[in-house]
Amino acid sequence: MSDRTENAKQVLAAQTIELPSWAFGNSGTRFKVFAQHGVPRDPYEKIADAAQVNQYTGAAGSVALHIPWDKVDDYQALAAHAADHGIAIGTINSNTFQDDDYMLGSVCHPDPAVRRKATAHLLECVDIMDATGSRDLKLWFADGTNYPGQDSIADRQDRLADVLAEVYARLGDDQRLLLEYKLFEPAFYTTDVPDWGTAYAHCLKLGPKAQVVIDTGHHAPGTNIEFIVALLQREGKLGGFDFNSRFYADDDLMVGSADPFQLFRIMHELALRGAVGPDSGIAYMLDQCHNIEPKIPGQIRSVMNVQEATAKALLIDTDALAEAQAAGDVLGANAVLMDAYNTDVRPLLAELREEQGLAADPMAAYAASGYAEKIKADRQGGQAAGWGA
Ligand code: AOS
Ligand code: ZN
Ligand code: ZN
Numbered sequence: 001m002s003d004r005t006e007n008a009k010q011v012l013a014a015q016t017i018e019l020p021s022w023a024f025g026n027s028g029t030r031f032k033v034f035a036q037h038g039v040p041r042d043p044y045e046k047i048a049d050a051a052q053v054n055q056y057t058g059a060a061g062s063v064a065l066h067i068p069w070d071k072v073d074d075y076q077a078l079a080a081h082a083a084d085h086g087i088a089i090g091t092i093n094s095n096t097f098q099d100d101d102y103m104l105g106s107v108c109h110p111d112p113a114v115r116r117k118a119t120a121h122l123l124e125c126v127d128i129m130d131a132t133g134s135r136d137l138k139l140w141f142a143d144g145t146n147y148p149g150q151d152s153i154a155d156r157q158d159r160l161a162d163v164l165a166e167v168y169a170r171l172g173d174d175q176r177l178l179l180e181y182k183l184f185e186p187a188f189y190t191t192d193v194p195d196w197g198t199a200y201a202h203c204l205k206l207g208p209k210a211q212v213v214i215d216t217g218h219h220a221p222g223t224n225i226e227f228i229v230a231l232l233q234r235e236g237k238l239g240g241f242d243f244n245s246r247f248y249a250d251d252d253l254m255v256g257s258a259d260p261f262q263l264f265r266i267m268h269e270l271a272l273r274g275a276v277g278p279d280s281g282i283a284y285m286l287d288q289c290h291n292i293e294p295k296i297p298g299q300i301r302s303v304m305n306v307q308e309a310t311a312k313a314l315l316i317d318t319d320a321l322a323e324a325q326a327a328g329d330v331l332g333a334n335a336v337l338m339d340a341y342n343t344d345v346r347p348l349l350a351e352l353r354e355e356q357g358l359a360a361d362p363m364a365a366y367a368a369s370g371y372a373e374k375i376k377a378d379r380q381g382g383q384a385a386g387w388g389a
Contacts, residue, residue: 043070122163179213211240260308
């Protein structure tokens with residue numbers, strides 16, 4: 001086995017992808033939420049399902065919570081429950097978009113009382129992080145306006161900056177604030193954090209514990225996401241990913257399903273800089289909803305898609321690539337990249353799993369386990385993930 005393949009296996013063995021608790025609940029669009037049989041009835045069952053994904057992939061050691069969708073009385077007990085299932089509670093995601101009060105925004109709302117309410121929620125999320133031992137607070141704001149003149153664009157930025165500063169000051173030494181941007185939706189005219197530049201400017205002002213999170217589905221069609229990845233990583237401001245796929249907008253389909261080549265290009269920028277592993281300071285997460293496919297297999301497939309893109313990126317002959325680049329050999333450099341992309345890495349990953357004591361085919365192993373049938377029989381009246389319910 002070549003050194004490159006051996007190194008790829010080592011990096012892949014350590015890779016971990018965080019799962020979103022909301023992927024396991026019922027979800028849909030604003031037109032319809034389709035209920036599936038056997039979905040979790042509470043956060044404890046969501047964690048049990050997330051643990052299944054880890055059991056069959058060995059690469060999903062933590063689950064992100066969403067507050068209040070995963071509200072419980074005792075977060076330490078929830079963290080202990082996760083540990084009993086062999087996983088940890090990861091990122092805490094806030095929600096400042098579901099209350100009637102937030103119709104005109106949350107942290108950017110013109111009314112200080114609404115901003116206070118939103119800030120109190122964000123601070124409560126940090127309390128929860130203290131209890132769960134979470135490192136990251138992920139902030140996504142639905143704030144924006146629908147009509148020109150509706151509110152002052154600049155004043156809204158000031159309000160946002162003030163709230164972020166207050167939350168930042170509350171963070172512990174080892175805690176971080178991850179600011180997520182999104183081009184549009186639910187606001188259609190201005191969005192208060194629409195792009196990486198806005199998120200970066202706020203994070204830069206806040207300090208080193210504030211980092212940008214890239215949700216792959218939150219860009220205009222044709223955006224070169226790997227450029228944003230390379231730039232933020234170079235600036236030390238890439239805090240994490242919300243992985244998913246898009247065909248049209250914020251589709252939240254399985255990562256690597258719409259455009260596996262884009263995922264490979266993203267992972268290449270990270271692999272080049274040794275930033276794929278858990279020590280990279282980059283939180284690799286999925287942010288998906290499985291509206292029409294079964295949820296646990298959907299998450300298993302997604303983790304496998306990330307692994308496959310990563311394996312291909314790690315197999316790039318970086319010496320040959322650097323040589324071709326230095327020589328100005330355009331076709332040669334491109335061929336090096338495409339050789340790796342066109343490699344079938346599934347046998348390599350199957351071999352790695354067997355070495356780790358896992359089944360070579362996680363999808364088949366889960367299907368054969370009987371877990372899906374068991375939860376269908378045991379659980380009645382599963383919970384909505386929170387969307388559109
Ligand atoms: C919303 O579009 C964002 O992608 C959020 O990251 C996320 O889906 C939501 O806040 C659930 O936590
Ligand atoms: Zn997201
Ligand atoms: Zn989104």
